[in-house]
Amino acid sequence: MMMRPGLAIARSGVTAVLLHPVRSATAVVCMVAILLPYVCGAAIARGVEGEARQALAAGPDLHVVQLRFGRPAPIRVSMADELRKIPGVRSVVPRIVGELALGTEFVPVVLIGVPPSRLPGAAESASSGRAMPQFVVGAELARTLHLSEGSYLPPFYRAKGGDRVSQIVGVLGRNESVASGHVMYTALATAAEVFDEAEHATDLLVECQPGYLDAVRRKLGRDFPTCRAASRDELASQLPANIRYLDGVFHMLFVLAFAVGIPLLLVASGVGLAERRSEAALLKATGWTTDGLLLRALVESGVLCLIAASSSLILGWVWLALGNGIGIASIFLPGWEFDAALQLPYRLDAEAILVATVLSFCIVATGSLYATWRVASAPVRLILR
């Protein structure tokens, strides 16, 4: 049965991968070394973005902050009552989000204070007014500070009634969002006491009745000109910029890898070059054309790139899903521990697969360009030597 010559040559390119196993293996290893961090970084960035979007979707309709000199400033908790009077407002929840450092190693912590009814499940008892302030901590923080449910925290803030020992009443699970790793939840009053900002919050979370969002915003803008209300969509629109910052970190790393990878591949593709040139001369002596040899090399490169891309994706999945990104997540996520306690968010979607494959092909094609041309242009008289 006769095939189209181009198809027959292309098929010979597939098997040509096995003719030079050392060269093929070296090229694939080089490619995987370049692609694997990229695949992991892209998957983590998408995972973090996905979590952030989920959190936003589950969050309030409006975030209201007080502005002073054009910057966010503490807002009076009593303003929540004023906002509740606006028609269409269903609920208003004051919240404190602040940063502090704990322990002798000054471990960074995000302290979140909300009304006790809004605390994460395990923290329902973490309220103020009891003898001992109570906190729920993120898994990463619990591990770093060796905390568990029932642990005590030595005084870490100055309260009006004197220094107070605090109690851990819950630890968030490792499947919580990546942002919860270094978080401490407590009652609003306790958080206000920690930051010495009694009767103040950092923002108010406003839920509206269906169809009232715009009206509430307009009313807010008119009656509270020193406040700024950001809707869920507005916050979501700021997400890509933040995620892109994360993207930027690994894009930069990847550019470096690319710059190193191509010369590396140039060297790798030169493995066995003399043997391949002799082989090309033999093929030309028996009727192959330079174009045929180039097509064969192109298909060979394509197969190598597919092997490299699929190996990178499989290894990337293994590293992220089974290895929880140990050793690599900390490069892309600031503050992420080398062997983190949290479940790493990642998403290996079709776009990541496509990008990895295209990049793989570009690098293989660019890196092996010189060797391919040297082989295809081998003079037929080489066979006589």
Place this chain on the structure above:
Amino acid sequence: MSASVLVESVGVTRSFARVGDVLADVSLTVERGSCVAIVGRSGCGKTTLLSLLGALDVPTRGQVLYDGTDFRAMSGVRRARARRRIGVIFQQSPMIARLPLWENVTYPLVPRGTSADERREIAVHWLERLGLADRIGARPEELSGGERRRVGVARALAGEPDLILADEPTSDLDSDNAEGVRRLFEEFRSAGGTLVLATHDPFRDAPDGEVVRMDAGRLLR
């Protein structure tokens, strides 16, 4: 040039930088269906002449005409097509490493669009004829010199060429296998094929062929 001439060298000289003229003003005409045996001492230029006739090398001066056209006047694609009509049996029996024997025999058929199944059939046919039926899956690294030589013969014949250029085709072979190769050459010629071979023993390898003697790069008539 007569229409019966298949390949012809006209005043061909081939020089190398450090060696000088390996061939000097060689003119040889090979007619279709003929057999030409080139004889001469080692290093007299037999292999160089064969390589020029097979478009494996380019003469320093002179012309090599195939079917009336100078190889140098042909485009790369046309020259490649011409090479497909020429079966070359190399002295060193080069092969593609790690490629099974049957693939080595029929790899030249790939650009012609011959399917793998058909190529395997063709290879089996020729390897059987050359006593290598049990070695079709063997790798070149596993072959002896004589086996490699027979694979070279099979490769040259598998492409159904018009012309075979054979460089000492029976030199590594025992008498039985050498006789087998000679029989195949006879069949090839009886089917209209043209044979040019370099040999030390023209009476054995080409008993009915025209014998052309070479010495120090020149043809002696």
